[in-house]
Amino acid sequence: ARALGGNTLVAYSEELNAEAARRLDLEAQLVHAVERDELDLHLQPQQRLDDGELVGFEALVRWRRGGELVSPGEFIPIAEESGLVIAIGEWVLERACAQIIALREMTGRDFVVAVNISARQFRHPGFYATIEALLARTGVNPASLELEITEGAVMEHTEAAVGLLHKLRALGLKLSIDDFGTGYSSLSYLKRFPIDKLKIDQSFVRQLKPNSQDAAIVQAVIGLGHTLGIKVIAEGVETIEQREWLKRLACDEIQGYFYSRPLAEPQLFAFVIRQCRA
Numbered sequence: 001a002r003a004l005g006g007n008t009l010v011a012y013s014e015e016l017n018a019e020a021a022r023r024l025d026l027e028a029q030l031v032h033a034v035e036r037d038e039l040d041l042h043l044q045p046q047q048r049l050d051d052g053e054l055v056g057f058e059a060l061v062r063w064r065r066g067g068e069l070v071s072p073g074e075f076i077p078i079a080e081e082s083g084l085v086i087a088i089g090e091w092v093l094e095r096a097c098a099q100i101i102a103l104r105e106m107t108g109r110d111f112v113v114a115v116n117i118s119a120r121q122f123r124h125p126g127f128y129a130t131i132e133a134l135l136a137r138t139g140v141n142p143a144s145l146e147l148e149i150t151e152g153a154v155m156e157h158t159e160a161a162v163g164l165l166h167k168l169r170a171l172g173l174k175l176s177i178d179d180f181g182t183g184y185s186s187l188s189y190l191k192r193f194p195i196d197k198l199k200i201d202q203s204f205v206r207q208l209k210p211n212s213q214d215a216a217i218v219q220a221v222i223g224l225g226h227t228l229g230i231k232v233i234a235e236g237v238e239t240i241e242q243r244e245w246l247k248r249l250a251c252d253e254i255q256g257y258f259y260s261r262p263l264a265e266p267q268l269f270a271f272v273i274r275q276c277r278a
């Protein structure tokens with residue numbers, strides 16, 4: 001074993017303390033983020049590969065905290081642990097519906113907006129009622145709202161999860177599995193879950209090259225999805241080469257910086273108008 005010097009230990013524990021302090025600080029302020037109107041919802045466009053059409057968006061939450069923009073990768077886990085993710089999640093769903101309506105008014109088209117649902121939010125007893133009330137209140141076309149669920153959220157308590165997914169699907173919503181391939185998935189659940197779309201995680205896309213292991217995995221996922229009647233979207237597509245490979249592998253849709261970054265409202269509307277004219 002390697003002997004640690006006293007200074008190393010001190011530095012290590014100071015770093016842990018600083019991390020814990022930031023966490024507490026974020027959590028204390030996150031409580032007020034919704035009421036203080038500090039959250040924003042950015043939408044990242046998704047493109048269909050066969051005809052290049054804009055077909056939908058993923059909604060990604062942002063937190064303006066003082067002058068700092070805190071990444072959801074940092075605050076969502078905190079919100080998930082503290083339970084704040086329920087309130088934040090409801091705000092996100094509400095905002096996403098408002099965006100669906102605004103996009104429809106602007107273009108006359110129904111775009112799909114996909115919302116990330118955290119495991120805790122999905123398992124919360126009031127979740128189904130929240131969705132049902134939201135659809136009734138806003139009047140959005142249910143087929144315009146997609147829920148992105150991770151493998152982890154549905155793999156535990158499988159029986160309850162299967163039942164809930166069927167009920168949500170019966171409302172007319174779209175359902176997708178996020179970060180597909182990164183969880184401890186048993187593929188057999190794909191048969192039992194009423195899923196519309198698989199999202200291939202960006203870790204498989206990053207080094208996508210002909211004849212690579214990633215290409216083999218991506219090809220297998222696309223084949224599996226299509227055999228089961230499920231659409232496949234690839235995330236984190238940054239280059240034209242990745243796009244061309246995915247197109248050749250018959251991937252249905254892409255999302256990533258190559259097509260567009262996540263966009264705030266003014267840029268979002270400009271992007272949509274450009275795409276609808278093109």
Ligand code: C2E
Pocket residue numbers: 044059060061071072073076085089092116117118178179202235236237238255256257258262
């Ligand atoms: P995710 O659901 O896997 O979202 C994709 C992430 O990849 C987003 O990070 C997006 O901005 C980023 N991304 C998109 N295109 C590219 C690309 O071409 N290259 C690279 N390198 N990255 C790309 P973001 O917005 O920071 O979100 C991080 C995570 O936070 C999300 O991962 C999701 O798990 C969570 N999250 C975001 N918004 C929400 C929300 O409203 N509710 C919940 N529960 N979680 C959310």
Ligand code: CA
Pocket residue numbers: 058116148178179
């Ligand atoms: Ca997602």
Ligand code: CA
Pocket residue numbers: 178179199201235
């Ligand atoms: Ca993802």
Ligand code: CA
Pocket residue numbers: 179
């Ligand atoms: Ca991810």
